[in-house]
Amino acid sequence: MVSREYAARHQARFLDLYVTGFTADVPIYLDLAAKYPGPVLEVGCSTGRVTEHLARAGHAVVGLETLRSSLAVARERCRPYADRVRLQDHDLIHHPLPERFHAVFVTLYAFNALIDLEEERLFLRHARQSMRDPGIIVLDCFCPLSFVAPDQIGRWRLIERTSQGHRLEVRDRREMLNPLLEQRTQMFRIDGGPEEEKVTHRRYVAPAHLAELLCEAGFENIRWIQDYDLGTAQPIRPDDRPSGPFRVLAEL
Ligand SMILES: C[S@@+](CC[C@H](N)C(=O)[O-])C[C@H]1O[C@@H](n2cnc3c(N)ncnc32)[C@H](O)[C@@H]1O
Incomplete structure (x- = not known):
């Protein structure tokens, strides 16, 4: 019987190996971090993939994460940049931070973890x-x-990849629990070890709905991009429907 803590650590390691090679989003964060005074705030930094890219480029970063197992991996990963990275167990749902930031990045679906x-x-x-x-x-x-x-939907997809010298085998299945809520089941194996299960939920937020919420929170000049090119940013229309993951940008 594996302890909960062991399972959480193992899942964080899997997550880290699974996402570490993804870099498509990094240029926009580097670009914006260079345009605004630091430090940058990253919300939902998880195991520190984006945090490390920002820190390696010389940016000071405050990273927030609510999962301690992921924070532990992020701390290890960002150890060489301890002079400019601060990682914190903080849930932005409960409190703002005492400091003020010019650039805030809510990276890779962290906002979709919110349940209502x-x-x-x-x-x-x-x-x-x-x-x-x-x-x-x-x-x-x-x-x-x-x-x-x-x-x-409902079908298993097999993903095999090598990451940081480790072999990953993942069986991945998505189901819709309601029209907005996707459940993702990942059965994963690292280096031929035992198969383990990771289940996550993501709630879809339509671009126009997010634009309304941002406006209500006091943001303006709200635009979206469906790729990772800031040059293609467009205003959001009420019936805009994404053809894949998308990014929303808003300013003060
Ligand atoms: C899919 S992961 C993001 C991975 C990472 N940012 C990356 O780009 O590789 C989303 C993360 O957001 C975190 N998260 C969700 N809600 C949060 C909140 N309110 N405050 C801080 N972190 C949050 C989750 O625990 C999860 O680790």
Whole structure:
């Protein structure tokens, strides 16, 4: 019988190996971090993938994460940058931060972990209260598989990759628990070890809905990009529907 702590640590390690090679989002964060005075605030830094890229480029970063097992991996990963990285167990739903930031990055679907409208409102209000003018917030948002490939819903997909010298085998299945809530089950194996299960939930937030919430929280000049090119930023129209993951940008 594995302890809960062991399972959490093992899942954090899996997550780290699984996402570490993803870099498509990094250029926009580096670009914006260079345009605003630091430190940058990253919300939902998880195991520190984006945090490390920012720190390696010389940026000071405050990273927030609510999962201690992921924070522990992030601390290890960012150890060489201890002079400019501070990682903190802080849930933005509950409180703003005492400092003020010009650039806030809510990376890779952290906003989709929020379970209802009230949490979304509190999160954005506290993000706004943790910022100063001029300021920018970026929210990288997920798009359910049911929008992109509905025929794949409920089916197992096999993913095999090598990451940091380790072999990963993942069976991945998505289901919609309601029209907005996707459940993702990942059965993973590291280096041929025992298969373990990781279940996560993500709540879809439509671009126009997010734009309304951002406006309500005091943000303006709200735009979105469907790729990772800031040059393609467009205003959000009420019936805009993403064709995949998307990013929303808003300013103070
Ligand atoms: C999919 S992970 C993001 C991974 C990481 N940012 C990356 O880009 O590789 C989303 C993370 O957001 C964290 N999170 C969710 N809600 C949060 C909140 N209110 N405050 C801080 N972190 C939060 C979750 O624990 C989770 O680790």
